[in-house]
Amino acid sequence: MEYTAAQSGFRQQHNMRLRNSSMDGSDGSQLFDDTSATGPGAQGVYRNQQAGPQAAGGLPGQSLLSDPMSNLAMAYGSSLASQGREMVDKNLDRFIPISKLKYYFAVDTVYVGKKLGILVFPYMHENWEVSYQQDIPVAPRFDVNAPDLYIPTMGFITYILVAGLALGTQNRFSPELLGVQASSALVWLIMEVLAVLLSLYLVTVNTDLTTIDLLAFSGYKYVGMILGVVAGLLFGKLAYYLSLLWCCAAIFVFMIRTLRLKLLSEAAAEGKLVRGARNQLRMYLTMSIAAAQPVFMYWLTYHLVR
Amino acid sequence: MSIQKKKKHMAFTLYTIIQTAILCTNAIAVLHEERFLSKIGWGVDQGVGGFGDDPGVRAQILNLIRSVRTVMRVPLIIVNSACIILLLLFG
Numbered sequence: 001m002e003y004t005a006a007q008s009g010f011r012q013q014h015n016m017r018l019r020n021s022s023m024d025g026s027d028g029s030q031l032f033d034d035t036s037a038t039g040p041g042a043q044g045v046y047r048n049q050q051a052g053p054q055a056a057g058g059l060p061g062q063s064l065l066s067d068p069m070s071n072l073a074m075a076y077g078s079s080l081a082s083q084g085r086e087m088v089d090k091n092l093d094r095f096i097p098i099s100k101l102k103y104y105f106a107v108d109t110v111y112v113g114k115k116l117g118i119l120v121f122p123y124m125h126e127n128w129e130v131s132y133q134q135d136i137p138v139a140p141r142f143d144v145n146a147p148d149l150y151i152p153t154m155g156f157i158t159y160i161l162v163a164g165l166a167l168g169t170q171n172r173f174s175p176e177l178l179g180v181q182a183s184s185a186l187v188w189l190i191m192e193v194l195a196v197l198l199s200l201y202l203v204t205v206n207t208d209l210t211t212i213d214l215l216a217f218s219g220y221k222y223v224g225m226i227l228g229v230v231a232g233l234l235f236g237k238l239a240y241y242l243s244l245l246w247c248c249a250a251i252f253v254f255m256i257r258t259l260r261l262k263l264l265s266e267a268a269a270e271g272k273l274v275r276g277a278r279n280q281l282r283m284y285l286t287m288s289i290a291a292a293q294p295v296f297m298y299w300l301t302y303h304l305v306r
Numbered sequence: 307m308s309i310q311k312k313k314k315h316m317a318f319t320l321y322t323i324i325q326t327a328i329l330c331t332n333a334i335a336v337l338h339e340e341r342f343l344s345k346i347g348w349g350v351d352q353g354v355g356g357f358g359d360d361p362g363v364r365a366q367i368l369n370l371i372r373s374v375r376t377v378m379r380v381p382l383i384i385v386n387s388a389c390i391i392l393l394l395l396f397g
Binding site: 183184186187188190191201202203204281 | 318319320322323363366367370
């Protein structure tokens with residue numbers, strides 16, 4: 001979407017220049033030029049924001065600001081733009097909670113390093129509980145067990161780039177394929193999160209896992225996928241299978257240990273055998289969520305390493 | 307040949323999610339109450355039983371079917387009509 005907005009912004013600037021040069025000889029009426037600058041502003045906020053400053057900067061030698069009509073038009077255009085931006089912000093905040101998202105990106109280098117280490121080697125980590133601070137979970141900067149969205153986002157983008165690299169080494173690359181890879185990985189991610197949400201609803205687990213938490217947990221497998229594909233590119237197919245096996249086992253253990261604390265009841269989470277159909281169902285749910293991760297990891301990477 | 311096979315296999319777009327969602331919701335919405343669901347014991351009056359804190363998977367599924375059919379009936383009409391018109395116009 002930004003690409004087409006930039007394109008239309010450039011096109012409008014080009015049209016402005018053409019119209020300007022043709023009108024320069026005859027009249028140079030400022031009114032016509034200025035309404036064309038603010039005309040498209042009624043259509044879309046983004047185009048106006050991009051075309052406005054570009055048109056104003058791309059008219060050298062025009063005394064744009066001295067005409068009262070152009071002042072009025074520019075003030076109207078900028079008020080339209082700010083109104084549009086307010087409306088977009090307000091509506092966006094209703095659908096995507098921006099303030100809650102900020103919590104998930106409050107990370108620092110130490111946290112990222114430790115978390116990546118746990119993702120690849122979770123066998124030595126002992127305390128998996130998330131510490132709370134007056135009912136709200138502590139920011140990821142302070143607790144290594146808290147889920148974050150930085151690693152999944154970076155992992156996703158790196159996965160797309162590594163996929164492009166892998167396809168390039170096999171002479172199968174074209175720029176559309178990057179978009180295809182990105183959208184198919186995104187679709188699988190969304191479907192996985194929806195499936196987990198549906199199964200959580202069906203089993204009536206009283207948990208404080210939010211949708212964004214599930215998105216974060218599903219995004220942690222991209223780290224393993226990237227390691228597998230890079231090893232496969234550098235050292236061949238055997239290295240790909242070995243590193244993928246290692247990362248699959250690591251992600252499996254990581255997910256079980258993390259989800260166990262959130263999904264199961266406290267008695268079962270401590271390792272005691274609790275009878276009852278409900279606890280058994282919850283255990284099956286945890287195991288199947290954790291088992292789905294290696295399946296996806298293999299599914300999304302096997303076509304990249306030949 | 308293998309490139310074509312791979313492309314057909316992996317061409318998932320966000321549009322397929324919308325298609326999948328519409329198709330699944332339609333599938334749930336066409337389950338008829340007295341002709342089908344009651345026959346297999348999944349009717350509206352056969353689900354609500356336990357008031358304890360263990361509704362069970364079956365009761366949750368019945369609740370889900372019932373609520374999807376109630377809530378999504380009118381929006382589905384609108385969305386399906388829009389899809390029909392768009393497919394007729396643009397193929």
